[in-house]
Amino acid sequence: MALVPKVTSITALPASEARWIEFHKIAWTDQTGTSRIWEAASRKTRGSSGVDAVAIQTIIRHPSKPPSTIIILQYRPPADAICVEFPAGLVDQKETPSDASVRELHEETGYQGKLLYISPTIVSDPGMSSANMQLATIEVELKEGDKEPEQVLDEGEFIERVVVPLEELFPRLEEYNAKGMKVDARLWHWAAGLHFATTMR
Amino acid sequence: MALVPKVTSITALPASEARWIEFHKIAWTDQTGTSRIWEAASRKTRGSSGVDAVAIQTIIRHPSKPPSTIIILQYRPPADAICVEFPAGLVDQKETPSDASVRELHEETGYQGKLLYISPTIVSDPGMSSANMQLATIEVELKEGDKEPEQVLDEGEFIERVVVPLEELFPRLEEYNAKGMKVDARLWHWAAGLHFATTMR
Known part of the structure; x- marks a missing residue:
């Protein structure tokens, strides 16, 4: 049986030890020509696609x-909570974002479908980080009696998938929140x- | 006339110099009881509400x-681009998120309205940071002939506001992207x- 994951300590991360993220001091000139400084975090894992x-x-x-x-439910240490998110993942070094979206959906949920659309590159939290992403739309056509497919998770990956009728999605997110889970801002939006x-329209 | 803002250099930010954000090394135990490390960024500005x-x-x-x-258009150094976002801002030290949402809408757009709803606390990019937020719904009722109100910007703040019919929002975001702006992932979603x-339904 799976244990309940939890944070045991939070300490300062020295820049010299950081493997996944880094801190940048961005010098920029503003609209009046004044030199200013902005602090931001970046991922160190961005590959040739330019998309995290x-x-x-x-x-x-x-x-x-x-x-x-x-949607998927997954413990996230930065939130110290089970987070509710769209299936998602990092783009591999030489992979295209389109290929990554088909691969991640299959790995995290077992489902395979047709990529209908992928957004341009959008920025995840542009006041604080350079992190970016693309949002894919994948359509899955099921037939009567199709079984739920198997997930393809790595060892040590604990991801629960939940199929939710679109009409129930918003109240379902409110329910998960009421149970102590944290909803990803992008899924919420x-x-x-x-x-x-x-x-409301 | 406003100049075009731009990034002039990006250098490593030593933890000792960081004023706005910090790096955390999170020790946690996973679902198998194994001790693991996660790297994350946090804002140092979170106030008594617990919401960034x-x-x-x-x-x-x-x-x-x-x-x-x-929507607002605003240069963001971490993206080195004009970003397209919902009006937004940090919650002040002793402010409630509801008050912050009414205040920020007024400052950034000039509009004042009725707060209909505010979301629970949602997490902005939970694989990478502890940053969180709430999404408010504010309704503005205009009468025939109402003038566009004045923004209440700080000196050195350059924020362009754009009123967009809801039906035109998605194609408008695609157009802004095609012109080289970067759309915030939450607004895009x-x-x-x-x-x-x-x-598509």
Whole structure:
């Protein structure tokens, strides 16, 4: 049985020890010509695509079930909580973001589908970091009686996938939050946009 | 006339000099009981609310114009580009996120409205940082002939606001991207959710 993961200590990370992220002091000149400094974090793992990560907005279509999407539940040490996110992952060194999105969806959820669209490069938290990503739309067509596929996880990876009817997504995220999980801001925004379109307009 | 801002140099930021962000080495035990390390960035500015930042999904209602939202264009050194975002800002030390959202909307856009909803605390990029935020929904009711209000910017703040009909939001973000701006991932996801609801379903 899986144990409950937890943070045991948080200490300062010296720049010389950092393997995955780095800190930058960005010197820039502003709109008045004044020299200024901005502090930012960057990933050290960006490959030839120039894109750090991909996330996948999956649309599952089924003959007798409502259109659904897939979200994943995964413990994240920086939040010290189970986070609720779209399937996502880092783009490998020589991989394209499109290939990474198909691969990550398959690994994290078992599902394989058709890549309908991939966003341009968007920036994850541009006041604080240079991290960027692309959001892919993948459509999965299921037939009556199709079994739930197997995930393809690495050893030591604990990722729970949940198929959620699109109409239930926003209230479901509120429920997960009420249970102590933390919802990823990007997934929350997607669900809020969808919810707004169908309820408040 | 405003100059074009630009990055002049990027150097390593020693932890001892960092004023706004810090690096953490997080020791944690995983689901098998194994001790592991995760590297993450944090903001040093979090106040008593426990929430770093707020963003605002504004809904402008007008007797003869289509429902619209407000986005802002602002140069961001970590992206070295003009970024397209929802109005947003850091929560002050003793402020509530609800108050911060009303204040930031007013400062960055001039608009004042009614706070309809604020999300729970959501996490901005939980694989890389502890940064968190809340997303507020503010409704602005305009009357026929209302003038566009004045922004309340600090000296040295250059923020352009754009009112966009909701139906045009997603293609507008694609256009800004094509012109070399970078769209914030959270705004992109909101627009993609809205667009999905109205076109692809």
